[in-house]
Amino acid sequence: MHLDELSVQLRLFNSAFHKALRKEMAEASSYSMTEMETLFHIYKTGKTLPTDLATITRISTPSMSQILKKMEADGIIKRIPAEDDKRKVHVSLTNSGKELVENLRDSKDEYLKKLIPEKLSAKEIALLKSAIPVLNKLIS
Template sequence: MENLEFVSELRTTVGRLIKKLRKESSTAELLSLTERSTMGLLYQNKSMLPSELAASEKITNQSMSDILKHLLDLGFITRTASEQDKRKVHISLSAEGEKTLLQMRNERDQWLTQAITATCNAHEQELLKKSISILTKIVEFE
């Protein structure tokens, strides 16, 4: 039973941290969570097909199409026809999209740096660093 309480507490705390981080970027308010995540995927991978983005986000191709339309309307992505297959379109972040993504990340990182510095001593900061690999394993679990 104690283990279940720990799991619930962890879930609640991580959820609250995510909500707090979302609020700490005024730039991010323009975009949904999936739109921000899609931009992050494009930043990592440079260029992806819409179907690859949909599969990575675990959403339908139609939902991804709506997301890409919004990002295109905002000027955050570019579409380039495939050299091999003209029916396929590669999606990339535009310069404005990359700038916006990095600004969102910077706003959140600044807040998190201030919060950690103000609330955690050196030992606690070291524990946080060590916990990143553990949390990463949990996130990657399928």
């Protein structure tokens, strides 16, 4: 396979794999994919600005404000005034929000743990294991 074809196949795989995970997560939660992406980002960063969340999720700031308002009403995020500029407000997860993200992450892991032996032979699983370090090089 030429490099051009390899890059296309890798992109197509990534898209299909991400879509399958998104579908699985949608079934595991009442939150939309954008809402879950927002939660995972807040979990990863600890706290962040709503404008940064809007940029990362590729939605408008007013749309992000609506998402955050819903999440705050659900008790999974809280707003914290920025220490350096009281006009700015960071958002972070509450304990309930952290628990939700961890449960969603665990659901993803369980889905993959079930999917791998269903779809792959022992030889293919070994090949997949050996490919992980190589794939990680692409993103580091």
